[in-house]
Amino acid sequence: MSTLLSVEDLWVRFRGPNRVVEAVRGVSFTLGRERLGIVGESGSGKSMTGRAILRLIRPPGEMSARRLELDGTDLLALTERQMRAIRGHRISMIMQDPKFSLNPVVRVGEQIAEAYRAHARVDRREARVRALEMLHAVQIRDPERVYDAYPHEVSGGMGQRIMIAMMLVPEPDLLIADEPTSALDVTVQMQVLAIMDKLVREKGMGLIFISHDLNLVASFCDRVLIMYAGRIVETCEAKRLHEARHPYTRGLLASLPQIDKPVPRLAVLERDAAWRKQGGIDASV
Amino acid sequence: MTVLPHEEKHRRRGQPPPFLASLSRLAGTMLSVLLTMIGLLAITFIIGRVMPIDPVLAVVGERASPEIYEATRKAMGLDRPIIVQFGLYLRDIFSGDLGTSTLTARPVTEDIARVFPATLELATIATLIGTLLGVPMGVLAAVKQGRLVDQIIRLVGLFGYSMPIFWLGLMGLLVFYGILGWVSGPGRIDVYYDGIVPSVTGMILVDSLLAGERDIFWNAVSHIVLPASILGYYSLAYISRMTRSFMLEQLGQEYIITARVKGLSEWAVIWRHAARNVLVPLITVIALSYANLLEGSVLTEVIFAWPGIGSYITTALLSADMNAVMGGTIVVGAVFIGINLFSDLLYKLVDPRAR
Incomplete structure (x- = not known):
């Protein structure tokens, strides 16, 4: 499997007046055209890892890495202008809640068309046609009507499908999905995931799926990284997640309720201060 | 009453047709504007009554006899019940009559214009x-x-x-008018330009342009800037x-x-x-x-x-x-x-x- 993205020793720091918060502490991994899950609790650095790949860490945050390469292109060496040509066009990102990630005063169709026009030299009419096709591809029944709708007029599930359409319309090579279904109803979660999965497979894209939902990641991804306190503590194939050995992963698994094996009292995850000090592992393949 | 099919469809859903809905919203806005306006008029009316100023006295002067005073009071409608007075006040205002200014002896409407x-x-x-x-x-x-x-x-x-703002104003006049001479002094226009262009909108900048008087326009600009x-x-x-x-x-x-x-x-x-x-x-x-x-x-x-x-x-x-x-x-x-x-x-x- 050829390497699409390789990340080596990635750090994200936030400099405050009194202290420095290290959100990501030396993460290394590679990604092919596969579906890679990143799991971890809040604050484990998984979202920041996603944003750092796009070089979207804003001051007072800063990022550094020994290597950040997309298909042989050194992303660290690019100017901001060159980086903009990568964003959307080669790497895209879907965020958690469409209620906040769509611009409330712009028609959703225009937002999709804009994403297309940012990288393709086409006129308005052509971008509109492409946006309508994309709305159709994410299984929106009445694309013409939805094109002219504003974000507050669509439901959460539809909003997230619009986000997917917007982020996939320039046909990127890599999609980062940052908790794409966490804000949705359980009933529409699977539907949205299925649509995303289908498109990612069809276009042969790489996917980084960031989530705190172990079961979801295990069933949806090929490979899983487990992050804790800014480091990768464990990596394994998704279907072997239940064989994970790191005590943190074991703790996470043990705290999940299982329908076929009810327990009177769910285990509470005990965090060991020593985990923080351990070096992370290199998840390159 | 005949009901057209498309109207019936809207009624069945319990919603008025779109144009009626926006029309009723517009009517609602207009009603609230009207109510606010009447509230405003009530306040000005009350101000006129509670101020310790006798409006009759202001008209007839201090030395008028009681008969003249009384006659004027009646003529001004001040002997009528207060609600009637308010009604008359509203009638005057909606017909564009704001009364006469005692200071300029001109209709207030004209003064304000x-x-x-x-x-x-x-x-x-x-x-x-x-x-x-x-x-x-x-x-x-x-x-x-x-x-x-x-x-x-x-x-x-x-x-x-x-x-x-008065300090800024005085300093501005001192520096830009007094010392540097970049702008004209107080007033809307130089005296010798006064009253040349016919007043259409009352705004000299617009009126001078309408009259095609460029000099007057730039003079007014130098005053207003x-x-x-x-x-x-x-x-x-x-x-x-x-x-x-x-x-x-x-x-x-x-x-x-x-x-x-x-x-x-x-x-x-x-x-x-x-x-x-x-x-x-x-x-x-x-x-x-x-x-x-x-x-x-x-x-x-x-x-x-x-x-x-x-x-x-x-x-x-x-x-x-x-x-x-x-x-x-x-x-x-x-x-x-x-x-x-x-x-x-x-x-x-x-x-x-x-x-």
Whole structure:
């Protein structure tokens, strides 16, 4: 499997007046055209890892890495202008809640068309046609009507499908999905995931799926990284997640309720201060 | 009554057809405007009654006999019940009669038609200056938050906020008129140009252009530029400050990250995405600041000998010219209501959530 993205020793720091918060502490991994899950609790650095790949860490945050390469292109060496040509066009990102990630005063169709026009030299009419096709591809029944709708007029599930359409319309090579279904109803979660999965497979894209939902990641991804306190503590194939050995992963698994094996009292995850000090592992393949 | 099929469909859903819905919303707005207007008139009416000034005495003079006094009182309708008086007052106002000013001995309507355009001219240019400079300054300050340019813009705003306007006015006159001679002095126009162009709108800038008198137009510009800049500076201070804080709020929103993920330029992120959302609350800010200036800024008008509505009402108040005070208050109130209505309509235009 050829390497699409390789990340080596990635750090994200936030400099405050009194202290420095290290959100990501030396993460290394590679990604092919596969579906890679990143799991971890809040604050484990998984979202920041996603944003750092796009070089979207804003001051007072800063990022550094020994290597950040997309298909042989050194992303660290690019100017901001060159980086903009990568964003959307080669790497895209879907965020958690469409209620906040769509611009409330712009028609959703225009937002999709804009994403297309940012990288393709086409006129308005052509971008509109492409946006309508994309709305159709994410299984929106009445694309013409939805094109002219504003974000507050669509439901959460539809909003997230619009986000997917917007982020996939320039046909990127890599999609980062940052908790794409966490804000949705359980009933529409699977539907949205299925649509995303289908498109990612069809276009042969790489996917980084960031989530705190172990079961979801295990069933949806090929490979899983487990992050804790800014480091990768464990990596394994998704279907072997239940064989994970790191005590943190074991703790996470043990705290999940299982329908076929009810327990009177769910285990509470005990965090060991020593985990923080351990070096992370290199998840390159 | 016959019911057309498409009408029936709408009724069945329990909703009126769209055009009727917007019509009824418009009617609702108009009704509330009318009610506000009547409330305003009630207040001015009460002001006219509770002021310790005898309106009859003001007309007949102190030495009139009791018979004349009584006859005048009757003629003015002041012996009728108060509610009837209010009704008569409303009738007069809606027929455009605001009474006669005791100070100028002219109908108040005429007086206001003369002074209000002067204020309108000044306030409009000041608001244009404040908006055209204040909005970009606020945006720039927000984008460069914490940097030198932000500090400078905030200092400029703070200065405009905290300097008394009469001091700014006097200093402006001293420096730009007295010492540098860049602008003309107080007044709307040089004396020898006075009364040449026919008054159409009452605004000299517009009237001189309509008459094709370029010299007069530029003379008027040289007179208005200093007071308008000073008032404009004041509204700039307010508008840039509000723009900065609205912009900072919007730049922290998630849809801004989305826009950056798409690969848009910083310019597009700020002006195409954030600015459209900043515009929503900014409309109210600009409208209120404009309405405040339209009330007439007494200090500026006095310093620059500007015959506007602020100094007109103040003079009238000081000489107990109640018709003029009430008339002026009504006009200022009506303008306020009008601008609020207009900003509400604009608001609906830019924010789809408010429709």
